[in-house]
Amino acid sequence: MTERMLKFVDVEQQTPELRAAERRRRDFDEIYQGFDDSAAVEQSSRCSQCGIPFCQVHCPVYNNIPDWLMLTTQGRLEEAYEISSATNNMPEICGRICPQDRLCEGNCVIEQSGHGTVTIGSIEKYITDTAWQKGWIKPVKPLVELDRSVGIIGAGPAGLTAAEQLRRKGYQVRIYDRHDRMGGLLVYGIPNFKLEKDVVQRRIEHLERSGIVFHRNFEIGRDASLQDIRDRHEAVLIATGVYKARDIKAPGAGLDNIAPALDYLIASNRKGLGDRVPAFDDGDLDAKGKRIVVIGGGDTAMDCVRTAARQGAASVTCLYRRDRENMPGSRSEVQYAMDEGVDFQFLAAPEAFLGDDAVTGVRAIRIHLGVPDASGRQTPEPIEGSNFTIEADLVIKALGFDPDDLPTLFGASELAVTRWGTVKIDRETKMTSLDGVFAAGDIVRGASLVVWAIRDGRDAAEAIHEHVSASLAPVEALAAE
Numbered sequence: 001m002t003e004r005m006l007k008f009v010d011v012e013q014q015t016p017e018l019r020a021a022e023r024r025r026r027d028f029d030e031i032y033q034g035f036d037d038s039a040a041v042e043q044s045s046r047c048s049q050c051g052i053p054f055c056q057v058h059c060p061v062y063n064n065i066p067d068w069l070m071l072t073t074q075g076r077l078e079e080a081y082e083i084s085s086a087t088n089n090m091p092e093i094c095g096r097i098c099p100q101d102r103l104c105e106g107n108c109v110i111e112q113s114g115h116g117t118v119t120i121g122s123i124e125k126y127i128t129d130t131a132w133q134k135g136w137i138k139p140v141k142p143l144v145e146l147d148r149s150v151g152i153i154g155a156g157p158a159g160l161t162a163a164e165q166l167r168r169k170g171y172q173v174r175i176y177d178r179h180d181r182m183g184g185l186l187v188y189g190i191p192n193f194k195l196e197k198d199v200v201q202r203r204i205e206h207l208e209r210s211g212i213v214f215h216r217n218f219e220i221g222r223d224a225s226l227q228d229i230r231d232r233h234e235a236v237l238i239a240t241g242v243y244k245a246r247d248i249k250a251p252g253a254g255l256d257n258i259a260p261a262l263d264y265l266i267a268s269n270r271k272g273l274g275d276r277v278p279a280f281d282d283g284d285l286d287a288k289g290k291r292i293v294v295i296g297g298g299d300t301a302m303d304c305v306r307t308a309a310r311q312g313a314a315s316v317t318c319l320y321r322r323d324r325e326n327m328p329g330s331r332s333e334v335q336y337a338m339d340e341g342v343d344f345q346f347l348a349a350p351e352a353f354l355g356d357d358a359v360t361g362v363r364a365i366r367i368h369l370g371v372p373d374a375s376g377r378q379t380p381e382p383i384e385g386s387n388f389t390i391e392a393d394l395v396i397k398a399l400g401f402d403p404d405d406l407p408t409l410f411g412a413s414e415l416a417v418t419r420w421g422t423v424k425i426d427r428e429t430k431m432t433s434l435d436g437v438f439a440a441g442d443i444v445r446g447a448s449l450v451v452w453a454i455r456d457g458r459d460a461a462e463a464i465h466e467h468v469s470a471s472l473a474p475v476e477a478l479a480a481e
């Protein structure tokens with residue numbers, strides 16, 4: 001038995017709290033500090049190969065986890081990689097940032113029986129990082145080159161995945177994105193300490209070497225209309241994500257130094273990438289030495305508090321109107337933030353922002369959770385007279401995102417949207433109300449997860465192929481299968 005395993009057995013005899021803390025430390029170390037062959041074998045050999053693989057059932061891309069765990073145990077990493085990449089276009093990214101506690105690992109039978117999950121995410125990351133290192137990941141070389149093209153709007157995980165799947169079948173694929181760097185929220189949303197930017201860049205270069213063409217700094221609605229893109233391609237995929245920040249209506253909300261979460265995170269990510277970022281360099285969006293208040297309780301809020309802690313903030317407070325059990329994001333992210341010294345004010349909501357020109361504090365009120373509303377969630381109700389003030393030099397609003405008004409932005413009033421503004425698609429064909437125009441990712445689901453965007457991108461690619469291949473010669477259609 002290895003030293004590491006002995007440690008694990010010891011921990012099993014400790015209190016639940018100590019056990020949970022040890023498990024968190026181990027998960028964190030494995031994902032972010034490194035992992036080696038022996039640790040991968042040790043973890044994967046803990047899989048009980050149960051009859052119904054609940055981990056697989058709860059993985060949005062239905063990864064064949066038990067098989068690649070068994071191959072890892074046997075030291076057959078290349079085959080493990082083949083299996084893991086057959087269902088997932090970005091396994092090393094999902095391994096790093098999926099909320100595994102809500103998906104595969106949370107449903108692991110060993111976890112359910114109280115012995116601590118097999119750390120599936122860190123093994124998935126390890127297998128794929130090894131595949132990159134050893135050169136097992138090769139550019140896509142389709143069996144046939146088709147003279148049919150697909151235009152994809154948005155280079156986030158949904159668009160990139162669909163592009164790779166379509167390229168495998170031989171389509172000519174062009175991706176249009178308004179940003180200078182490709183990757184969507186993988187580059188400009190998720191912080192570097194969770195997902196290193198060179199890991200995303202490696203994927204983009206792989207897709208470019210596979211023959212996918214990127215049109216950078218190209219915004220649909222500014223540089224072309226949706227119809228222009230439709231005219232250039234046999235099919236179009238809309239994968240533009242959701243970016244309209246939800247706002248707070250409260251006195252003082254217009255004061256200086258109150259910033260939307262994405263402005264703050266983009267500035268930090270750009271700085272990390274070596275860009276000149278005036279809003280960061282002049283101090284406005286740099287948390288160093290400041291008292292930071294983040295409003296919200298989702299994953300974006302956790303990314304903001306953890307970024308602020310790393311920038312050297314004097315204090316970081318998270319204000320959330322519900323309790324810890326009702327937080328929408330990953331439980332481990334909240335725990336990591338607590339471990340990093342973030343002060344959580346649960347059951348508290350902002351009432352007013354204080355200050356003359358720039359914000360100096362947030363007046364908040366304590367909340368009681370009342371009767372459940374139509375969605376089943378308890379309604380937050382302010383407790384009269386319970387106000388308190390938190391001093392602040394920078395307030396970050398992280399209350400979630402809504403879709404932009406695409407029909408107007410794209411000059412396509414016939415593009416049907418739901419009452420929430422997300423793009424409507426047919427469940428079977430994945431097509432929007434416009435012939436030959438498909439949609440995938442957050443713009444269809446609302447703000448969601450990378451792994452769901454990957455799943456949607458794969459489904460959309462299949463649907464596009466079905467639509468376009470109807471007009472292919474039989475021999476071409478066969479080769480593209």
Ligand SMILES: Cc1cc2nc3c(=O)[nH]c(=O)nc-3n(C[C@H](O)[C@H](O)[C@H](O)COP(=O)(O)OP(=O)(O)OC[C@H]3O[C@@H](n4cnc5c(N)ncnc54)[C@H](O)[C@@H]3O)c2cc1C
Nearest residue numbers: 154156157158178184185220240241441442448449450453
């Ligand atoms: C701060 C933050 C942290 C997150 N952390 C996690 C996490 O840890 N784990 C996880 O699983 N998920 C996380 N998510 C969610 C995840 O990032 C998204 O669900 C996922 O990126 C959605 O993929 P997408 O391809 O649909 O859209 P996006 O990633 O948003 O990509 C959309 C792309 O479309 C482009 N675009 C938009 N409009 C236009 C236009 N008009 N013309 C041209 N291009 C356009 C954008 O520039 C962008 O590149 C996080 C989200 C945020 C905001």
Ligand code: SF4
Nearest residue numbers: 059094098103104121
């Ligand atoms: S893709 Fe995500 S949910 Fe699926 S096995 Fe990997 S880490 Fe788990």
